[in-house]
Amino acid sequence: MxxxxxxxxxxxxxxxxxxxxxxxxxxxxxxxxxxxxxxxxxxxxxxxxxxxxxxxxxxxxxxxxxxxxxxxxxxxxxxxxxxxxxxxxxxxxxxxxxxxxxxxxxxxxxxxxxxxxxxxxxxxxxxxxxxxxxxxxxxxxxxxxxxxxxxxxxxxxxxxxxxxxxxxxxxxxxxxxxxxxxxxxxxxxxxxxxxxIYMERKKKLYEECSFAKAGEKALAFLFVLTVRKREVGSILLRKIRRVVTVWHENRNGGRGDFVEV
Missing domain, CATH: 3.10.28.10 (Homing endonucleases)
Incomplete structure (x- = not known):
């Protein structure tokens, strides 16, 4: 044929x-x-x-x-x-x-x-x-x-x-x-x-790597803000905590593990 x-x-x-x-x-x-x-x-x-x-x-x-x-x-x-x-x-x-x-x-x-x-x-x-x-x-x-x-x-x-x-x-x-x-x-x-058209695995790997990098930066930024907590509005802190929570949920298959600081 x-x-x-x-x-x-x-x-x-x-x-x-x-x-x-x-x-x-x-x-x-x-x-x-x-x-x-x-x-x-x-x-x-x-x-x-x-x-x-x-x-x-x-x-x-x-x-x-x-x-x-x-x-x-x-x-x-x-x-x-x-x-x-x-x-x-x-x-x-x-x-x-x-x-x-x-x-x-x-x-x-x-x-x-x-x-x-x-x-x-x-x-x-x-x-x-x-x-x-x-x-x-x-x-x-x-x-x-x-x-x-x-x-x-x-x-x-x-x-x-x-x-x-x-x-x-x-x-x-x-x-x-x-x-x-x-x-x-x-x-x-x-x-x-x-x-x-692209290889799904490699694109997903890049997205996971870049997302993890952004999460690391967000955690570091959150730590600095928390140390200066009194100088930062509570609304802003809640928004930042939400971003970090979403990041952890993505990394942990939907399970958020944000710890209050």
Whole structure:
């Protein structure tokens, strides 16, 4: 049975086509069997593979192996278009930034790449504090420098590309760019503003991290105000306590645990 897919998907620049292109640049591969090419991509998050299939109107099956979900396509028209952007076989170490993406669609490509090879997390900082960070990883130093430049054009500080060599521990080598605090918030705002396709897990993780950070600041602010309680109106204090209570309810699955101070 011939599988159906929107073979014109990459012919027009849209949010969806730019996003999928970014995801393929991160977690996709181009392979050749005799004279036939195939593009495949995978993820541990089945929902994003399903979303990509859906926006491409693809009937190609999604297969599962040891917790990883994969699909792909082999339509010559689509393969030709992707190769015109710069997709190559065995791209991990040698890929370059795709050519021809209009500036207004760059953030969607970046989000697609981020969902494949990006992350949000916390790390220990000075004085026992933590800071919110984000980053991208790639095996290609050239692509890393190009991506860093594009993200800078989107409003973030220019991130230095770091070469990480962990071959002694069997983890290979790669390049990464990292963004801290405010630039992580900027990056998320740029990627997710009015977005309709993204990996739910990563967006939710960012929201949880940023919400927790806001809660920590609110608690610290509340402590200062409580020390100076007589100088602050009781109405304002009640409002602040309500904000912190809501924060705790969100963190604790609906159970508020605000303690009167």
């Amino acid at each position: 011939v599988k159906s897919i929107n073979e014109e998907f990459f012919d027009t620049w849209t949010e969806e086509s730019a996003y999928v292109l970014g995801y393929i640049w991160a977690d996709g591969c181009l392979t050749k069997n005799k004279n036939n090419y195939r593009v495949s991509f995978c993820s541990n998050d089945k929902e994003i593979v399903e979303k990509i299939n859906r926006v491409m109107k693809s009937e190609y099956a999604i297969s599962e192996y040891k917790g990883s979900y994969s699909t792909g396509f082999s339509k010559p028209r689509m393969i030709k278009k992707l190769r015109s952007f710069g997709l190559i076989e065995r791209k991990s170490l040698d890929k370059k930034f795709p050519v021809g993406i209009p500036s207004e669609f760059l953030r969607h490509f970046v989000r697609g790449y981020f969902d494949g090879n990006g992350y949000f997390t916390y790390e220990a900082w000075k004085n026992g504090k933590r800071r919110l960070i984000s980053g991208f990883a790639t095996g290609s130093g050239v692509f890393a420098e190009q991506l860093s430049g594009v993200v800078h054009e989107l409003g973030m500080k220019h991130a230095n590309v770091q070469h990480i060599d962990r071959r002694k521990s069997g983890r290979g080598q790669y390049y990464q760019m990292r963004y801290y605090q405010r630039d992580t918030v900027k990056l998320a705002d740029v990627m997710y503003k009015d977005a309709t």
